[in-house]
Amino acid sequence: MKIAIIHYDMSMRTGAQRLVLGMGNAMKELGHNIAYFTSIYDKNKAFTEFEKENLISFDGKRDFFGKFRGLTAYRESRKMVEKCRKEFNPDLYIFSSNYYLANEYNPSIIYCHHPEQLLVNNRDIVRKILHTLIDRAEKKGFENTDKILCNSEFTSKVIKRTFQRDSLILFPGVDIDKFSFSNVEDNYILTVNRIMPGKNLEFAIDIINNITKSGKDIKLIIAGTKQVGFEWYIQSLENKIRKLKLEKFIEIKVDVPDTDLIELYKRCMIFLYTPIEEHFGIAPIEAMSCGKPVVAFSKGGPKETILNEKTGYILEDNITLWEEKIINLLEDEERRKNMGIMARERVVNNFSWNIFTNKLEKCLKELSN
Secondary structure: OEEEEEOOEOOOOOHHHHHHHHHHHHHHHOOOEEEEEEOEOOOOOOOHHHHHOOEEEOOOOOOEOOEOHHHHHHHHHHHHHHHHHHHOOOOEEEEOOOHHHOOOOOOEEEEEOOOHHHOOOOOOHHHHHHOHHHHHHHHHHHHHOOEEEEOOHHHHHHHHHHHOOOOEEOOOOEOOOOOOOOOOOOOEEEEEOOEOOOOOHHHHHHHHHHHHHOOOOOEEEEEEOEOOOOHHHHHHHHHHHHHOOOOOOEEEEEOOOHHHHHHHHHHOOEEEEOOOOOOOOHHHHHHHHOOOOEEEEOOOOHHHHOOEOOOEEEEOOOHHHHHHHHHHHHHOHHHHHHHHHHHHHHHHHHOEHHHHHHHHHHHHHHHHO
């Protein structure tokens, strides 16, 4: 088949874009002709692999005067998908974002990272009024698309509750050869995220503040993609670090190239993941693939990927408990290394792209029958 994979913004190196690339590779492996369609693409900020792909960009706007991002995406995406129809004429549309268009282009599949209407503050009355039509269109997209795939049981339950549709859980994969096992350790703890509010990075800073006060000489590296519109958040984190006099112990690395990011994974001692209700979370399984124990909250996607007490810790929102478990891991090399070995095995057995491809093949066969 000719398959169009549609994702609004390819100009970031985050889990959603990595999923889009991996899904395309899986479909090419199955013999399909793939094209990627996006409204926003900057090759200097995107994964370098996209430079070799059939990627068609509409060169759209992000916003108007720094505002109205949702409405802008709605308008620009409609133009982008119409360009897709005319230039590529796909047999199947896969919406990795812009789910509100799945009702208009058939046959279609939604791969849902999380319903877009739930990603914003619905207590904002102005936003609620402006986005009423978009939210209704998204509801129609979920109700009328041919099949819904999603990234976790957590997201699947949200889809069922919001749209009364069942969905097939298809965990994002990890390139287990690229994110290979490493028993090398440098003296730092790592966290990887988009650097934006909601990722709870202040929590990681507070943990390091308390641990270093207890006499532990350990560094925290915060690595991640800068989110357009939230540049101020990086400044707020830096201000907090200076206020606590932690410049020696915490380093923020922004827009790290993939090769450098993988090295950071491979050389850390422990990986922290601080979002409280992340829909899936690609970073924990990337760290696990590199043989590192992961500490995360006991909600959302990480609860499905991390085995508590075996490949890391799944903890409640209790900073004292987090500090206790992290200090125990820092002091117990054998436990740390054993958790890392089990973490790697779990990823290989459950989250490789081969597993993703096999499940996707069954899904496409069901759709064509």
